[in-house]
Amino acid sequence: MAPNHGPFTKTNHQIPISTRHQPTISTTGVSTGTSTRTRDSNIVSASGTDLSILTQFHAGYFRISLALCSQALLWKTLAEPTTDAHALSGIVRTIPSFAFILLWLIALLTLLLLCSLYMIRCFLRFRNVRAELAHHVGMNYLFAPWISFLLLLQSTPFLRPSSQLYRVLWCAFSVPIIALDVKIYGHWFTQGKKFLSMVANPTSQITVIGNLVGARAAAKMGWRESAVCMFSLGITHYLVLFVTLYQRFLGSDSLPAMLRPVFFLFIAAPSMASLAWDSISSSFDISCKMLFFLSLFLFVSLVTRPALFKRSMRRFSIAWWAYSFPLTVLALAATAYAQDVKGVMPNVLMLVLSVLSVVVTIALMVFTAFKTHDILPHDDPFACYSIVRHIST
Amino acid sequence: MEKNELQVETPSVLKQSSCQNIRGFDCVDCENGNDHSRLGNATSDKESKKESVASSENTKLDGQDIVISIPPMTSLSAFSLSLPSSPSGLHIGQTKLVVQQEKCRNTNQNNPANLNPQVARQKQFRSQPILVAEGTKRKLVRSETMRDSRFDPFKTWLGKLERQISNLRGMPTEEEDLEAGETKRHETEEAPGVDRYFDALEGPELDTLRATEVSVLPEDEKWPFLLRFPVNAFGMCLGVSSQAILWKTLDTSPVMSFLHISPMPNLILWWASLVLMVFVSFLYLLKIVFYFEAVKREYHHPVRANFFFAPWIACLFLSLGVPPSIAANLQPIIWYILMAPLFLFELKIYGQWMSGGQRRLSKVANPSNQLSIIGNFIGALLGANMGLKEGPIFFFAVGLAHYMVLFVTLYQRLPTNATLPKELHPVFFLFVAPPSVACMAWAKIQGDFDHGAKILYFIALFLYMSLAVRVNFFRGFRFSLSWWAYTFPMTGASIATIKYTMAVTNIFTRSLSLCLCAISTLTISTLLVYTIIHAFVLRDLFPNDISIAITKKKPKFSKMLAHFRSSSSDRKDIDSSISKGLEI
Numbered sequence: 001m002a003p004n005h006g007p008f009t010k011t012n013h014q015i016p017i018s019t020r021h022q023p024t025i026s027t028t029g030v031s032t033g034t035s036t037r038t039r040d041s042n043i044v045s046a047s048g049t050d051l052s053i054l055t056q057f058h059a060g061y062f063r064i065s066l067a068l069c070s071q072a073l074l075w076k077t078l079a080e081p082t083t084d085a086h087a088l089s090g091i092v093r094t095i096p097s098f099a100f101i102l103l104w105l106i107a108l109l110t111l112l113l114l115c116s117l118y119m120i121r122c123f124l125r126f127r128n129v130r131a132e133l134a135h136h137v138g139m140n141y142l143f144a145p146w147i148s149f150l151l152l153l154q155s156t157p158f159l160r161p162s163s164q165l166y167r168v169l170w171c172a173f174s175v176p177i178i179a180l181d182v183k184i185y186g187h188w189f190t191q192g193k194k195f196l197s198m199v200a201n202p203t204s205q206i207t208v209i210g211n212l213v214g215a216r217a218a219a220k221m222g223w224r225e226s227a228v229c230m231f232s233l234g235i236t237h238y239l240v241l242f243v244t245l246y247q248r249f250l251g252s253d254s255l256p257a258m259l260r261p262v263f264f265l266f267i268a269a270p271s272m273a274s275l276a277w278d279s280i281s282s283s284f285d286i287s288c289k290m291l292f293f294l295s296l297f298l299f300v301s302l303v304t305r306p307a308l309f310k311r312s313m314r315r316f317s318i319a320w321w322a323y324s325f326p327l328t329v330l331a332l333a334a335t336a337y338a339q340d341v342k343g344v345m346p347n348v349l350m351l352v353l354s355v356l357s358v359v360v361t362i363a364l365m366v367f368t369a370f371k372t373h374d375i376l377p378h379d380d381p382f383a384c385y386s387i388v389r390h391i392s393t
Numbered sequence: 394m395e396k397n398e399l400q401v402e403t404p405s406v407l408k409q410s411s412c413q414n415i416r417g418f419d420c421v422d423c424e425n426g427n428d429h430s431r432l433g434n435a436t437s438d439k440e441s442k443k444e445s446v447a448s449s450e451n452t453k454l455d456g457q458d459i460v461i462s463i464p465p466m467t468s469l470s471a472f473s474l475s476l477p478s479s480p481s482g483l484h485i486g487q488t489k490l491v492v493q494q495e496k497c498r499n500t501n502q503n504n505p506a507n508l509n510p511q512v513a514r515q516k517q518f519r520s521q522p523i524l525v526a527e528g529t530k531r532k533l534v535r536s537e538t539m540r541d542s543r544f545d546p547f548k549t550w551l552g553k554l555e556r557q558i559s560n561l562r563g564m565p566t567e568e569e570d571l572e573a574g575e576t577k578r579h580e581t582e583e584a585p586g587v588d589r590y591f592d593a594l595e596g597p598e599l600d601t602l603r604a605t606e607v608s609v610l611p612e613d614e615k616w617p618f619l620l621r622f623p624v625n626a627f628g629m630c631l632g633v634s635s636q637a638i639l640w641k642t643l644d645t646s647p648v649m650s651f652l653h654i655s656p657m658p659n660l661i662l663w664w665a666s667l668v669l670m671v672f673v674s675f676l677y678l679l680k681i682v683f684y685f686e687a688v689k690r691e692y693h694h695p696v697r698a699n700f701f702f703a704p705w706i707a708c709l710f711l712s713l714g715v716p717p718s719i720a721a722n723l724q725p726i727i728w729y730i731l732m733a734p735l736f737l738f739e740l741k742i743y744g745q746w747m748s749g750g751q752r753r754l755s756k757v758a759n760p761s762n763q764l765s766i767i768g769n770f771i772g773a774l775l776g777a778n779m780g781l782k783e784g785p786i787f788f789f790a791v792g793l794a795h796y797m798v799l800f801v802t803l804y805q806r807l808p809t810n811a812t813l814p815k816e817l818h819p820v821f822f823l824f825v826a827p828p829s830v831a832c833m834a835w836a837k838i839q840g841d842f843d844h845g846a847k848i849l850y851f852i853a854l855f856l857y858m859s860l861a862v863r864v865n866f867f868r869g870f871r872f873s874l875s876w877w878a879y880t881f882p883m884t885g886a887s888i889a890t891i892k893y894t895m896a897v898t899n900i901f902t903r904s905l906s907l908c909l910c911a912i913s914t915l916t917i918s919t920l921l922v923y924t925i926i927h928a929f930v931l932r933d934l935f936p937n938d939i940s941i942a943i944t945k946k947k948p949k950f951s952k953m954l955a956h957f958r959s960s961s962s963d964r965k966d967i968d969s970s971i972s973k974g975l976e977i
Contacts, residue, residue, distance in 0.1 A: 239797070242794070242797075242798065243797065243798045243801045243802070245747070246746055246747055246754055246795075246798040246802075247753070247754050247755040247758075247798070247801075247802055248746070248747075248753035248754060248755055263748065266747070286786060286838075286839075289783070289786050289790070290786060290789065290790035290793070291790070293786060293787040293790040293791065294790045294791060294794050296787075297787070297790075297791045298747075300740065301740050301743060301744045301747070302744075302748075304740055304744070305744055305748060308748050341783070345783070
């Protein structure tokens with residue numbers, strides 16, 4: 001029997017499986033029908049009923065919502081009057097404002113759709129959700145819906161930051177982030193199997209990004225103390241995580257090749273920190289600049305290493321959506337930089353990065369539209385875990 | 394693989410000497426040699442030949458002169474037989490065997506070869522010492538007319554040109570030589586993986602060959618000068634140019650004006666460092682041109698790779714220390730030109746830390762990595778001096794982030810990290826350099842010596858003190874050229890102290906800066922004396938650079954090598970070294 005546990009092969013100590021096989025496609029564990037499966041057919045069926053497709057959907061799909069919501073925020077920022085009146089903002093201002101509202105609404109609808117699908121999954125496949133919470137890659141994506149909601153909140157054209165509804169919504173979205181923080185960061189240094197050195201992987205930066213997005217939203221609202229609190233949470237754990245990821249202990253090689261696009265999260269974390277500190281200190285001071293430059297350096301460093309991503313680019317998968325969000329956040333930071341430091345170079349940088357992020361997002365949307373089959377969940381990567389747990393216990 | 398391992402152990406030596414000159418190799422045990430040939434003739438099979446060789450080796454193990462004959466498989470002419478000086482009939486027999494061997498290799502058939510008598514005659518004189526066995530004191534008498542091609546694998550295409558020239562000059566047997574060289578070059582095209590460096594080398598600078606390893610180049614001879622010229626030589630430029638900056642600071646700071654330093658020391662030191670830099674760069678450029686393989690191996694060495702930052706840092710030092718009489722303000726374009734290669738190197742090295750499989754930081758981290766970090770801070774300092782705004786902040790940010798990572802890693806002294814020396818070594822002084830130059834860069838970027846700069850300065854001072862009180866533990870290390878690179882941090886700390894004194898002026902800080910300047914000047918002068926002594930009196934300033942001559946694969950006969958490497962013939966030593974070789 002060859003259990004189909006997807007790409008979480010090499011060093012996953014949580015799964016006491018002795019046999020493993022190479023997945024033919026792996027995103028966060030989606031396998032194609034060509035892999036052999038001899039398990040309980042209720043969980044996996046090659047044909048797949050509609051219900052099973054709905055419930056096989058996992059948190060990695062929230063990458064789509066992250067990408068779209070950050071795009072909405074980018075467009076809103078570019079259209080701001082404080083952005084320097086150069087070519088880019090000229091173009092941006094010619095686009096009628098209803099296009100922004102449309103984009104925001106599309107992002108909102110996508111997010112609501114994904115959330116409802118995930119709720120269905122929670123109700124019907126709770127065991128798998130629990131398994132997902134326990135997995136070192138999957139657990140980080142549980143931050144993704146809340147991050148998307150916060151981004152939408154910041155980019156909404158309907159609410160003002162000082163309004164009561166805004167604050168209520170902020171609380172509603174930040175409390176889950178803090179709760180997840182307590183759980184996951186607590187694991188990092190207390191629970192034996194989930195020590196940071198064992199579970200650290202580039203997706204862990206999503207936890208940091210969650211804190212920083214909450215901090216930025218709070219700063220925009222005027223709640224300075226909450227903003228600084230969430231910022232300090234985020235930046236401290238970022239420090240620890242950055243060092244750990246760079247050291248690359250043997251145990252941290254547990255990221256499958258298909259998930260290499262998440263390396264772009266290295267770019268997203270310092271950019272988000274730069275934006276958050278910019279909102280807190282209300283000027284793009286030297287720390288913001290340093291964080292932005294670090295992010296820029298990491299971007300150049302990753303872009304000049306195409307070999308790293310070659311394997312993951314062979315086939316379209318949900319992991320490709322991981323490219324969009326970090327690029328958008330980098331473009332946002334470049335915009336904030338250009339707003340503060342006026343000059344040719346910052347504006348060129350802002351232009352290039354914004355165009356890149358828009359192009360990448362549009363390309364991903366086109367790919368998704370044409371290759372929907374590749375991106376739909378064929379299989380629940382976390383299903384086998386619950387089964388194996390039952391078998392082994 | 395057999396083929397490869399045998400290949401690497403046999404550099405080919407072409408010589409025209411008669412066998413009688415090769416004492417202990419060709420002439421001793423002529424009977425065994427005859428047995429060789431007979432055995433070989435009977436089967437003309439590679440495996441049996443090896444068996445016969447092995448058996449002959451076993452018989453020779455009892456204290457006789459040690460001959461190891463391991464025929465390499467690819468080079469046509471490079472094989473070893475115990476060739477007795479005997480009547481030509483036997484020679485023909487030997488060469489028939491030889492040519493048969495080659496034919497077997499080439500065509501997988503056992504056809505007797507058509508003997509080219511000239512080839513045969515040349516082949517019989519060709520023998521090669523494969524290993525440097527301490528037991529034998531082999532004196533190779535190389536004929537003047539034969540070119541030494543042992544170092545060919547390390548030469549670039551210019552080496553081929555050299556060969557053509559020697560062809561034209563009429564030196565014999567170049568075709569086989571060419572082929573041998575070609576195959577060897579092919580074999581050495583890729584540098585050894587990083588694991589090989591860790592397996593084969595030891596020592597705080599990874600420059601000593603382990604007892605069970607073999608060098609691909611002969612160890613008992615002095616290699617060509619360029620092959621012995623390491624990239625660490627740029628450390629000298631670092632040391633001297635940092636002194637120039639120190640004396641410039643002493644001259645221009647108002648707080649130290651009580652010393653009444655003239656601009657002369659700065660001028661002299663700056664010119665000296667400029668000349669030295671040009672000289673060293675020229676020599677290293679020659680090495681790149683003539684021995685590119687050696688440069689490639691140095692680049693892949695986990696410790697030496699960091700010294701490739703040293704030329705650019707030295708140029709930055711030169712720009713920082715330029716005497717006011719020569720150029721008051723430098724053009725910003727110089728900054729861009731100097732920082733561009735630094736940036737590209739950084740992309741490579743830091744990217745490897747983040748995502749490169751073999752060269753993860755937890756494995757390769759060593760104190761010399763701080764050389765790469767220092768480049769960022771020095772660049773930021775120079776840019777801020779020139780008045781640039783964003784560029785210095787960029788490099789400072791990148792340097793700071795990676796310094797944090799490296800500092801934590803080095804402080805952790807992870808068990809997976811093999812390169813940190815257990816005992817103190819001058820390389821530890823490199824710990825002082827990043828915080829001191831970072832503090833100066835930050836002070837310049839911010840405009841004044843604020844809290845951030847003070848924090849960095851105190852960290853540098855603390856590290857300096859904790860090493861200075863342990864100076865007794867730095868004894869007993871062999872002097873090497875890289876020590877220059879380890880002493881420039883002292884100068885950096887002195888300059889940082891002077892800047893601190895400018896911000897916080899009292900008797901204590903003044904005396905501290907005076908003290909540190911004196912220490913650094915004294916250290917540099919001592920180093921200079923040592924260098925001159927080693928260069929001209931002892932003549933061992935540039936020893937054979939073993940760390941670039943490691944084999945690409947672990948030698949299979951390591952237990953045999955372990956035996957031969959041990960200088961005593963004591964059984965126990967042999968056994969222990971054999972067992973050590975087996976373990977590794």
